[in-house]
Amino acid sequence: MNDPAFTTTGLTKTYGEGEAAVHALRGVDLEIPPSEVVVLLGPSGSGKSTLLNILGGLDRASTGQAFYKGQDITAMTDRQLTRYRRAHVGFVFQFYNLMPSLTARENVELVTEIAEDPMAADEALHLVGLNERIDHFPAQLSGGEQQRVAIARAVAKQPQVLFCDEPTGALDSTTGRKVLKVLTEVNAKLGTTVLIVTHAAATADLAHRVIHFADGRIRDVITNKTRKTAEEIHW
């Protein structure tokens, strides 16, 4: 096996202090190999999004360590985290988080502009199956289209890792399947490690690896012997 993409040891995250403290992560030890599709499952508040945010360099751990290819993310300065996100990481959010004032293409260009070795914005949009309507503003696109723009934006920089927080959460199942298909294709074609946080248990079937979260801890990790395609899953 290759060196793991991510390793964490004793990772905790606490929001607030004293009585009001919320323990989002209570000690997570984990290894994620590269180029896999990994699904993080669990109920609300189980800590999966928090883990994703810490691994993505969007949030900081309270204690413990997290490594990306041997680099300690938890020890990085703000500047180093920015470099890390800029160079290695792509994000897809539940509510797309497109800039409403930019067109589909410009939203992608927002990222290609600062990436080191990006693909062309149009190419990224083709990759997610968006050939038309690329000069439309988010408000003029359907939810599925918006999410595909968001994925195109995330993959355009050719990141080593793609973090997806509830990427289908706001979509109907047909549209959701299209989005998942795009994500698995990106993994297959580009070898990108894809981490998907979701409520939808059925999504687990297309992952190489499924991590179940409960109450801020990993309950279990399952490796799928066989994976389903996005068309085959239902929820």
Next chain:
Amino acid sequence: MSPLTHKLLRDLWRMKGQAVAIGLVIAMGVMLQVMMSGLVTTLESTRDAYYDRYRLTDVFAPVARAPAHLDDTLGRIDGVARVQDRVVGAALVDIPGRAAPVQAQAVSLPENGIAALNATYLSAGRMPDPARPDEILLVEGFAKAHGLAPGDTLVATLNGTRRTLQITGLAQSPEFLYIAAPGEMVPDDSRFGVIWMGRAAMAALFDMGGAFNEALFALTRDARKGAVLAEIDRILDPYGGRGAYGVEEQYSNQFVSEEIDGLRSTANTVPPLFLSVAAFLLYIVIGRMVQSEREEIGLLKAFGYTNAEVGAHYLKLVLVIATGGAILGCLLGIAGGRGMVQLYLQYFKFPFLLFRLDPASFAIGVIASILAASGGGLLVLRRVFALTPADAMHPPAPADYSRSGRIGQGLSKLLDQPSRMVLRRITRQPVRMAGAMIGIACGMALSGSMLSTFIAFEDTLDTTFTVVDRSDLTISFAGPVHRAALHEIGTRDGVWQVEPVRFVPAILRNGRHSHRGSIQGQPTDADLSRAIDSDKQAIQMREDGLILSTTLAAKLDISAGDRVTVEVRDGRRPTLEMPVVAIADSFFGTPAFIELEALNRALKEPGRVTGAYLRIDPGKRDEITQWLKGLPMVAGVTIKAEAESAFRKVMNQGAGSSRYVMGLLAFVITYGIVYNAARIAHAERARDLASLRVLGFTKGEAAFVLLGELAVITLVALPIGTLLGHGLSQLIMAAYSTDIYTITLGFEPSAYGNAALVVLSAALVSGLLVKRDLDRADLIGALKTRE
């Protein structure tokens, strides 16, 4: 173009209403700064150039009658570069169709035609021929006011001799930059003229053959003025020297300098106030604007944009608005400044004008605005940058309203749910609400203080012309006459009341402070012209000492109970030590009062008067002035109604007119602030309000939650704005006041009532605009797009 530039342009377009409002607030602050400083610089540099080019004299030395050969002696005084003597005298001009005689000053032209000092600028026609005694130059303003031109004739009485004079040309002179009749404060081109006449003709008329009655001096650069003045006085004393004085005490120059100084102090006080209010608002508005972009900032950071890149992006947004506003302000300021200069030209008789703009004022205006705007934005950015991108991308945690729970419970029986939402938000986010509230209060303060200023000007004029001066006519005599002469006037049909007055030219000194002016002797219970205290109650004239006006007391740094030295410049010219017995409120000039007979006793000239105040039958005004004009002892007649209207004209078109511009700017700023407050409140609450609508609240009910908040903030801002405004108006009034006039100001409820109406109307208009957007809101969109 980079996508961030696209975003910038589209964001600007999206918030265009708000951007325009913010830009306008900046523009108004900068405009005032540029306009006022440009006005000061222009007037100042034009004055200096005019004085320099036409050689305004450094020292004036009036004398009763000195022999011409004294010139040599005077020229040898250490520090004197050049001497020129001349003959001056009073004249009365007949203007056909006018009942009152028009006063004028006659000035001799040098015999060789070349004025070494106080040169004339010939604006039309030609110089008089020295060989023809009836040829004159006429001052341009007077000629225009009466439709006179070169080639016309003029009938004038000079030293008792009636002459028909030929106008050969129109002229201006730096010593008559500002022309007002003696005893009056404001110029009126139609009521006071200047005539220049050949030296020989003047000498013949005023009995000055081989003599002069005024010497003019140019001093060397290193001259010690005090010593020179003393030496001139010593030499001229045997010939009835009236006291040499420097150009700084010359009437026209003094008035112009005071006016420019006053203007400068206004320019140094009021625009910075406006600018700082505008800057403060900008700071708040931009801060809240950036705050509302928090999630997008988080997103940009999630992609790997650095703080510097994100900061630069928002800074550009701020800079476009701020510099746009500042540039607009500069342009408006230049236009406004030019307009104001034109107004001033009606009163300051410049033959040319040098437009100057003060580059520092541009810089200050622009930099202050940009710093304030960037400061507001950067402070918020720093706070957002301190968050992790994960936090920033989420909307801020719901504000904790638990601490305000009790308020809601206590009032729940009285208030419905939306009202409680309004109340809780206000009590729970006091800092944010205070920011909005202070902003509106500042707008209210600006408007209220400017409106107070309008009232104060009006009040001051009213007090002056109805409480202080209750006469209809003022007459002045050619010199001191016995008061028995007033009997003839008092018994004339239509004259209801005559009150004597004696003006005695004098220099008042207290230590190193001095003032050249006059002492005014009046009867104990003077009724037509009075000294009043701060409650507008008449102060009785005293025999035992002087009553000084507040401005004079301040100038001499003296208070009631102190003693002042009075060097009388008339008659036997005694130097008197007098106590100051009271201080009187004064609005115009720097009067010093004393009981008439006490003054006469001190001068050993019993029963003398130099003029009188008259109350007359208004129906017989023309008839009486016509008759007075015929009296040989009468040098001038001033009709109060004319003086008052001249004064109002100056206040409304000249010196005081900038207050209207400032008033307008205050309204624009007020509107800009209130509109922004409403816009931002809307931006902050859009999602909540959409939720309410989804829950089944009507448009009206949802709007109530937002507009109710705006209404409460606005209402709370009104009394605070009133307090701020009162403080502000005191500063503004002090800035407007000069040695020549003092504007006093009490608390003016109606000003703040009207300012409140401005604020409320702005709130109403802004509320309606915001409500229109609220009604159009896409409910699903508002709820779906973000968590």
